[in-house]
Amino acid sequence: MSASDTTAGGRPAPSPGPVSSGPTPAPGGSGRTARRARAVAGVVLSLLLTLLGLLLVTFVIGRVMPIDPVLKVVGERATPAQYEAARQAMGLDKPILVQFVAYVGDVLRGDFGRSISTGHPVAEDLRRVFPATLELASIGTLIGVLIGVPLGVIAAARRGGWIDQVARVVALIGYSMPIFWLGLMGLLVFYGILGWVGGPGRQDIIYDGMVPNVTGLVLVDSLIAGDWGAFRDAFSHIILPASLLGYFSLAYISRMTRSFMLEQLSAEYITTARVKGLSERRVVWGHALRNIAVPLVTVIALSFGGLLEGSVLTEIIFSWPGIGSYITKTLLAGDMNAVLGGTVVVGVCFIALNALSDLLYKLLDPRSR
Amino acid sequence: MTDLSTRDWLLSAAPTTRRQARLGALYQGWLTFRSNRLAMLGLIILVLLALMAILAPDLAPYSPTAQNLADRLQPPSARHWLGTDALGRDILSRIIWGSRVTLFIVGTVALISPIIGLLIGTIAGFAGGWVDQVLMRITDIFLAFPKLILALALVAALGPGIVNAVLALAITGWPPYARLARAETLAVRNADYIAAARLQGAGSFRLLVGHVWPMCISSMIVRVALDMAGIILSAAGLGFLGLGAQPPLAEWGAMISDGRTYILDHWWVAAMPGLAIFIVSLAFNFLGDGLRDVLDPKGGAE
Numbered sequence: 001m002s003a004s005d006t007t008a009g010g011r012p013a014p015s016p017g018p019v020s021s022g023p024t025p026a027p028g029g030s031g032r033t034a035r036r037a038r039a040v041a042g043v044v045l046s047l048l049l050t051l052l053g054l055l056l057v058t059f060v061i062g063r064v065m066p067i068d069p070v071l072k073v074v075g076e077r078a079t080p081a082q083y084e085a086a087r088q089a090m091g092l093d094k095p096i097l098v099q100f101v102a103y104v105g106d107v108l109r110g111d112f113g114r115s116i117s118t119g120h121p122v123a124e125d126l127r128r129v130f131p132a133t134l135e136l137a138s139i140g141t142l143i144g145v146l147i148g149v150p151l152g153v154i155a156a157a158r159r160g161g162w163i164d165q166v167a168r169v170v171a172l173i174g175y176s177m178p179i180f181w182l183g184l185m186g187l188l189v190f191y192g193i194l195g196w197v198g199g200p201g202r203q204d205i206i207y208d209g210m211v212p213n214v215t216g217l218v219l220v221d222s223l224i225a226g227d228w229g230a231f232r233d234a235f236s237h238i239i240l241p242a243s244l245l246g247y248f249s250l251a252y253i254s255r256m257t258r259s260f261m262l263e264q265l266s267a268e269y270i271t272t273a274r275v276k277g278l279s280e281r282r283v284v285w286g287h288a289l290r291n292i293a294v295p296l297v298t299v300i301a302l303s304f305g306g307l308l309e310g311s312v313l314t315e316i317i318f319s320w321p322g323i324g325s326y327i328t329k330t331l332l333a334g335d336m337n338a339v340l341g342g343t344v345v346v347g348v349c350f351i352a353l354n355a356l357s358d359l360l361y362k363l364l365d366p367r368s369r
Numbered sequence: 370m371t372d373l374s375t376r377d378w379l380l381s382a383a384p385t386t387r388r389q390a391r392l393g394a395l396y397q398g399w400l401t402f403r404s405n406r407l408a409m410l411g412l413i414i415l416v417l418l419a420l421m422a423i424l425a426p427d428l429a430p431y432s433p434t435a436q437n438l439a440d441r442l443q444p445p446s447a448r449h450w451l452g453t454d455a456l457g458r459d460i461l462s463r464i465i466w467g468s469r470v471t472l473f474i475v476g477t478v479a480l481i482s483p484i485i486g487l488l489i490g491t492i493a494g495f496a497g498g499w500v501d502q503v504l505m506r507i508t509d510i511f512l513a514f515p516k517l518i519l520a521l522a523l524v525a526a527l528g529p530g531i532v533n534a535v536l537a538l539a540i541t542g543w544p545p546y547a548r549l550a551r552a553e554t555l556a557v558r559n560a561d562y563i564a565a566a567r568l569q570g571a572g573s574f575r576l577l578v579g580h581v582w583p584m585c586i587s588s589m590i591v592r593v594a595l596d597m598a599g600i601i602l603s604a605a606g607l608g609f610l611g612l613g614a615q616p617p618l619a620e621w622g623a624m625i626s627d628g629r630t631y632i633l634d635h636w637w638v639a640a641m642p643g644l645a646i647f648i649v650s651l652a653f654n655f656l657g658d659g660l661r662d663v664l665d666p667k668g669g670a671e
Binding site for chain 1: 506507509510511513514515516517518519521522523525526598599602605606609610611612622625628629632633636639640643646647650651653654
């Protein structure tokens with residue numbers, strides 16, 4: 001592993017600056033493929049190590065908790081013999097390393113143990129709640145990209161103009177606002193006072209279970225079933241929480257877009273394009289924006305991961321039956337299997353998104369080849 | 370010495386003593402900072418917040434925990450400026466007392482995280498080799514974790530409470546500092562002044578503490594100031610989930626959670642503490658921007 005591999009992990013904000021400044025060797029056919037293969041191998045190796053680290057951390061958290069897992073199973077009044085038997089059955093008498101290997105094996109097989117609060121296997125619960133979070137975070141990211149990118153581009157192109165000022169204030173407020181509070185205020189105004197959107201939850205009760213479950217995404221499922229009423233209902237429920245998440249993603253995406261664009265707009269090829277007589281519109285949207293596509297994809301992937309996490313608090317406010325609600329509900333019940341299972345799943349998504357953006361960066365950006 | 374000559378002494382282009390040079394640099398930084406209006410606003414808000422926390426017993430019109438069920442859920446009025454909550458407690462008084470909890474959490478986290486990060490980052494950067502590899506791999510693992518979820522799982526394992534919330538936030542918060550400290554260390558590791566100190570017989574520990582750490586401080590401070598708002602929001606999030614300060618202690622996040630049930634009819638119960646959180650984290654963001662301009666001119670390019 002070379003020293004540069006250590007920087008391959010979760011990089012919060014990749015700089016679009018020159019990655020390799022030295023003279024790039026002429027791209028020969030096989031050398032290039034080998035370099036690409038090495039880049040991919042580096043990312044994969046780093047991904048695997050990080051995943052192992054994730055499991056190690058959740059394993060340790062599961063061990064340090066003051067709740068005795070054996071006691072939870074056998075109850076307070078068990079005899080020492082019963083307690084010992086249960087302890088051995090759970091494998092807790094084995095060396096810690098053996099326990100960890102067993103834990104990793106279980107997780108790889110998709111076995112997170114049984115949830116005490118729901119009575120189902122945790123994996124089954126997670127499969128049920130995950131699509132709700134996925135749907136919310138996807139729509140949120142979509143909103144963030146559709147508004148954030150143009151906002152950032154215009155702010156950079158008209159630097160110091162009123163759109164730039166607005167974008168700055170919007171982002172600053174986004175960075176300073178507690179998301180759960182904004183959610184509550186949104187519910188108060190748009191649901192309580194104006195009545196424009198549906199209330200908490202994913203659907204109104206009358207539509208519950210009316211649409212056959214195909215993907216687990218209510219919007220998609222209702223479209224597949226061709227049920228417009230259900231679609232409208234689901235849309236009126238998701239639009240507020242998704243806009244909320246979208247706002248936070250917009251704050252981040254617009255700032256990053258702006259700084260990427262500023263860097264490009266001061267480059268010489270932009271001056272060349274202007275001197276050539278290209279319209280400002282083509283210079284900005286055609287030349288500069290195209291060149292920030294790669295770092296932008298990275299930012300969007302990271303922001304999507306952030307929304308998966310940010311949805312924890314949002315889901316609680318909106319009684320959204322997703323993974324965030326699941327983790328917090330089981331957490332308050334002291335149900336560690338469920339909490340750690342949920343943590344692993346969100347962590348894996350997060351790490352996978354990180355690795356994906358890393359990989360895209362290495363494969364798509366000619367400067368990093 | 371009159372004011373004018375103090376100023377001249379501070380701004381002198383040819384300082385005669387080391388102390389004069391140091392104070393002069395500080396003064397110039399202050400002048401830059403002062404010219405940033407938003408940063409000054411942030412500083413003023415935070416000074417007021419600190420005063421509010423210190424003088425809480427004198428400022429608060431009511432006790433933060435005294436219940437008065439006859440006066441429950443009163444809207445803002447002359448008697449209760451920000452209204453009362455479901456147990457008839459005065460919201461203004463609870464916000465004033467809550468500033469202590471907020472400052473405690475933010476202060477301790479903002480102290481612990483950078484210190485862990487500084488230690489790990491400088492050791493990794495200075496030692497190099499496998500030590501660097503291992504430490505940075507660990508840092509990457511923590512960096513790749515979703516922060517809030519990790520904090521949640523930690524608090525779930527350790528049990529809810531203010532100290533455990535601080536611990537969880539500190540454990541999830543240090544990796545960026547380690548990255549930063551390592552980068553700064555690598556930048557100075559092979560500098561001539563380090564070599565000179567080494568030739569004079571300074572040991573690794575002395576080099577690290579006396580010659581590497583001071584180079585990391587300013588960028589660390591900027592990063593801390595910019596992170597403060599995030600710490601406040603995470604702490605409030607934990608409090609909102611019932612994992613931070615436990616009742617009857619007044620904590621802003623937990624107060625929002627209390628008001629959640631009444632949001633449609635008694636909006637002020639949740640709205641007021643949220644405004645407090647918003648104002649304070651906005652102030653930290655202003656302050657951080659201003660400090661960045663002073664201490665790290667390269668980073669504040671925009």
